[in-house]
Amino acid sequence: MDTTLWAGTGVTLCPPARRGDIDALLSGEPGILAIADGTFHSYPAVGHAEIRTALEQGWQIWGLCSMGAIRAAEMHTLGMQGFGEVFEAYAGDPDLDDDEVALMHSSEPPFRPMSEPMFHIRRFLADLATRHLLTQEQMAVIVDALKQRWYADRTLGALKNALTLRGGLSTTVVEAEMANFDAFRTKQHDLLRFLKEEPWQPTAS
Numbered sequence: 001m002d003t004t005l006w007a008g009t010g011v012t013l014c015p016p017a018r019r020g021d022i023d024a025l026l027s028g029e030p031g032i033l034a035i036a037d038g039t040f041h042s043y044p045a046v047g048h049a050e051i052r053t054a055l056e057q058g059w060q061i062w063g064l065c066s067m068g069a070i071r072a073a074e075m076h077t078l079g080m081q082g083f084g085e086v087f088e089a090y091a092g093d094p095d096l097d098d099d100e101v102a103l104m105h106s107s108e109p110p111f112r113p114m115s116e117p118m119f120h121i122r123r124f125l126a127d128l129a130t131r132h133l134l135t136q137e138q139m140a141v142i143v144d145a146l147k148q149r150w151y152a153d154r155t156l157g158a159l160k161n162a163l164t165l166r167g168g169l170s171t172t173v174v175e176a177e178m179a180n181f182d183a184f185r186t187k188q189h190d191l192l193r194f195l196k197e198e199p200w201q202p203t204a205s
Contacts (some may be wrong), residue, residue, distance in 0.1 A: 021046060032060045045067060064086065065086055066187055068087075072091075073090035086190055101118075114155070117154070118154060121184075123184040124159075134163075138166060141166050145166060
C-alpha cells in the first residue's frame with residue numbers, strides 16, 4: 001500500500017492483520033481500529049474471539065476492503081462496523097466466497113500485489129459485457145475459468161489471455177481496456193473513501 005495515502009489522516013498504518021494482532025493491543029486504552037487486509041494463508045487470520053474481546057472492552061472496530069469486510073459482515077451484530085462496497089457485498093450475501101477478495105502479495109512492505117482479486121475481475125468483465133465487448137456467455141466462461149484457479153494464479157496476465165482466447169478480443173482492445181483496470185479496484189476505492197469520509201469521527205454522518 002502506498003503510504004502517501006495516509007498522510008495527514010492521523011492514522012497509523014500497520015501490516016495486514018493476523019491472528020494475535022488485536023490481542024496485542026488490548027493492554028492499552030480502548031481506541032479506534034480499522035481492519036482492511038489480513039493474512040489467511042501464510043499466517044492464521046485475525047480471529048473472531050479477539051475482535052469480540054476488543055469490542056467488549058470498548059474498542060470501536062471497523063472492517064472494510066478484504067478480511068476486514070468479511071469479519072464485519074460476520075460480526076456486525078456484535079458491534080463491529082462495516083464500510084464500503086466490499087462489506088455490503090458480504091453482508092448481503094452470506095454465501096459469497098472468502099477467496100473473492102484474496103490476493104497474493106509480497107511478504108515485505110509495501111506488500112505489493114502479485115495477483116488480482118476475483119471481486120475486481122468480475123466487475124471489470126461485467127463492464128465489458130455491459131458495453132457489448134463480451135457476450136454474457138463469454139463473460140461466464142471467463143469467470144468460471146479464473147474462479148477455478150488458485151487465487152494467487154488470478155493475475156492480470158491470466159485475465160488478458162482469457163480475454164483473447166475465450167473472449168475473442170484482439171490484443172489491441174484488451175490492452176486498451178486493461179489500461180483502465182484501476183477503476184474496478186473496489187478494495188482500494190473503499191479504503192480511499194474511508195479515509196476521506198472518516199466515518200469513525202463522532203461528527204461523521
